[in-house]
Amino acid sequence: MTAFVLVSGGHTGGWIWRDVTARLRSAGAEVHAVTLTGLGDRRHLAGPGTDLETHIEDVAQAIDHVDAPEVVLVGYCYGIYPSVGAADRRLDRISRLVHLDSPMPQDGYSMLDQIREQMPHGEARERMLGMRERAEDGWLIPAPTPEEWRAHGNLAGVSPEALARLARLASPMPIGPCEQQLAVSDAVTALPATGVFCTTGGTMDIATLEGLVASGLPLVQHLADPRASFFELATGHWPMLSTPGELADVLLRAAAGEGHRLAPTTAAHHGGQ
Known part of the structure; x- marks a missing residue:
């Protein structure tokens, strides 16, 4: 049986995967949707630490609570950072790491570090860099309003009903996870991986x-690995809300090792010579 662990991004929780989870389970998969501490229905557990x-x-x-011996670990948006960190601690359990419209975490960088250095000015x-200034009591970022979701959320394809649910269930976000640097080992980088790009309004495609x-x-050469x-x-940026059926199909195909492969550079063919 294929097993998935789904990790959502900031201000949301496991609830956001509802429709994707139903489709994956109907295909026979085991699915666990994670709600991170301080988010979703665990918002009351948030603290400055x-x-x-x-x-x-x-x-x-x-x-650890997945019955199957191996897991397809899916990190969406901010959720890729704790996913990469957990994969490093459970290497023998991860069959594939899926980056769902997410950054590629780098060793020694926090999420905000990468935004500061790599995101185009605008x-x-x-x-995003103003999170701390908006944070209540210096540590808790308020959930976006419906107007802020519309203005900044890249909601292409999301129905008014889904947006209303997103706005109703969105939680504040502790700033600490966004500022703490992540260690990314070579072992994690070598795991079989899949990238899923949401191309409407996005900044990256195949x-x-x-x-x-x-x-x-150099940063992307390992992505030409055949795995x-x-x-x-x-x-848009919320495929679990806008196209849950298509996303579930992509995740099942990724678990099966399908998808587009990148051609290695000539230098890579010749050992960098």
């Missing part, structure tokens, strides 16, 4: 990534 380590342990514990970048690999950029695969979804 809630950090990335807290969320890594949340995901590691979820993996309103979205400045808003063609762009292929160009980066062809350019020789790495890629998919695109023609929707």
Whole structure:
């Protein structure tokens, strides 16, 4: 049996995977949707000391409670950071790590570090870097209002009903997990991986990534490994709300090792010579 552990992003919780979970289970999969400490229906557990380590342990514990021997671990948006951290601690349990419209965490960087160094200048970048200034009591970022979701959430394809549910159930987010740096080992980087790009309003797609690999950029060369695969979804940043059936199908295909493969650079073919 294929087993999935689904890790959502900021301000949300396991509830956001409802429709995807139903479809995966109908296909015979075991599914665990994680709600990180301080989010969703665990918002009352948030505190100034809630950090990335807290969320890594949340995901590691979820993996420990999976019956199947191996897990497809899916990290969405911010959720990829605790997913990568937990994968490093449960390497023998992870059959594939799926990056769902998420960054590629780098060793020694926090989420905000990567935004500061890598995100193009603009309103979205400045808003994310202003988290601490917006935080209540210096540590708790308020949940976005419906107007803020519409303005900044890349909600392409999300129905008014789904947006209303998102706004109603969204929780504040502790800032600690966004600021704590993550250690990324070579062992995690070597795991079979899948990237899923949401291309409507997004900044990355398969063609762009292929160009980066062809350019020789060292950071992405490992993505040309034949065990790495890629998919695109023609929707906005919330595929579990806008296209849950298509997302479930992509996750099942990823678990089966399907997906687009990148061609290695000429230098890689010749050992870097």
